[in-house]
Amino acid sequence: xLPDNPRVLTCxxxxxxxxxxxxxxxxxxxxxxxxxxxREAPMLPEVSAVQKCPHCGYYYFTNKQSYKTxxxxxSSELGTLSFDDCKEALAQFLNxxxxxxxxxxxxxxxxxxxxxxYYRHAKDxxxxxxxxxxxxxxxxxxxxxxxxxxxxxxxxTVLFRAELYREIEMYKECLKLIDSIxxxxxxxxxxxxxxxxxxxxxxxAVFRI
Ligand SMILES: [Zn+2]
Numbered sequence: 572x573l574p575d576n577p578r579v580l581t582c583x584x585x586x587x588x589x590x591x592x593x594x595x596x597x598x599x600x601x602x603x604x605x606x607x608x609x610r611e612a613p614m615l616p617e618v619s620a621v622q623k624c625p626h627c628g629y630y631y632f633t634n635k636q637s638y639k640t641x642x643x644x645x646s647s648e649l650g651t652l653s654f655d656d657c658k659e660a661l662a663q664f665l666n667x668x669x670x671x672x673x674x675x676x677x678x679x680x681x682x683x684x685x686x687x688x689y690y691r692h693a694k695d696x697x698x699x700x701x702x703x704x705x706x707x708x709x710x711x712x713x714x715x716x717x718x719x720x721x722x723x724x725x726x727x728t729v730l731f732r733a734e735l736y737r738e739i740e741m742y743k744e745c746l747k748l749i750d751s752i753x754x755x756x757x758x759x760x761x762x763x764x765x766x767x768x769x770x771x772x773x774x775x776a777v778f779r780i
Contacts, residue, residue, distance in 0.1 A: 572597045572614045577646035579639045580622060580631075587626030590646040591618045591633070605691065606734050606766065607777045609683045619650040620676050621660055630660040632673060654684040658710060671721055678718050685711040686738075686777040712739040730762065737770045738777065745770045 573595040580589045597615035604610055622633050633650070652660060657680050664677065685707060715735040722728040729752050736745035749767050754760035762780050769778065 572616075574645040574647075576641045576643060577648070578618075579641050580633065580636050581638065582624035582626060582629055583631050583636060584629035585624060585627040587624055589622060589625055589648070589650070590641060591622070591648050591650055592616065592646045593618075593640070604780050605686070605777055606762070606780050607682055607686055607738065608679075608731055608734075609686070609691075609777075616649055618648075619652055619680070621652060621680065622650040623652065623656055623660070628659075630656075630663050652680055652684060654681070654688045654707065657681040657684050661714075675718070675721050678714050678721070681714045682711070682718065682735075685714075690776045715739045730759065730766075734766060737766060738775050740773070740775050742770045742773055 575593040575595040577590040578593050580591060581587075582589070594615070597612075599610075599612045600614050602610055602612035602615070618633060620633050621630055623630050657677065661677055661681065664673070669677070689704065689707070715738060719732050719735050722732060729748055733745045733748035733752070736742070736748065746767065749763055749770070752759070752763060754763055765778065765780065769775075
């Protein structure tokens, strides 16, 4: 992985600057793939498409801002949003304007961030009786249902939508969708079976694929 001079973004609200990483080259060696479609590639880190301004807290889309490239140094800043950041960003954009493509992007981050927080990188099992978890899970559920709606007419996302139903504990809907998929190859077939097995056991945790 070869870093390049950082990109300098300018906040559209306060004009404050933020440096983010750029890469000259990278690769997917050692990447991990997850059932919610997240890919974690340590040699190919991705800058978040949505950034939070460190000066005023405003959220903006990285590729919609003019930017400069610094002539020196490197930055490891990706601007990855936490689950709470995602909630704030969604509230801000839904109050301003958000087309369906950008909404999908932000809601995918919300999905990943929730799973990061409670499942993927959590040492302990999910805290079922924790009230913060219950609130977050409710938010996660509404977010997943909206994602299912946003991807409804896309035949390529049936497996993904089945996974969303499983993660929000709607196992019947998950299994119905899984049964409608004709596995085209061994890999899809293996993922389908792993998902089905978990849904039948009412296990909603994201898993490595
Ligand atoms: Zn700002």
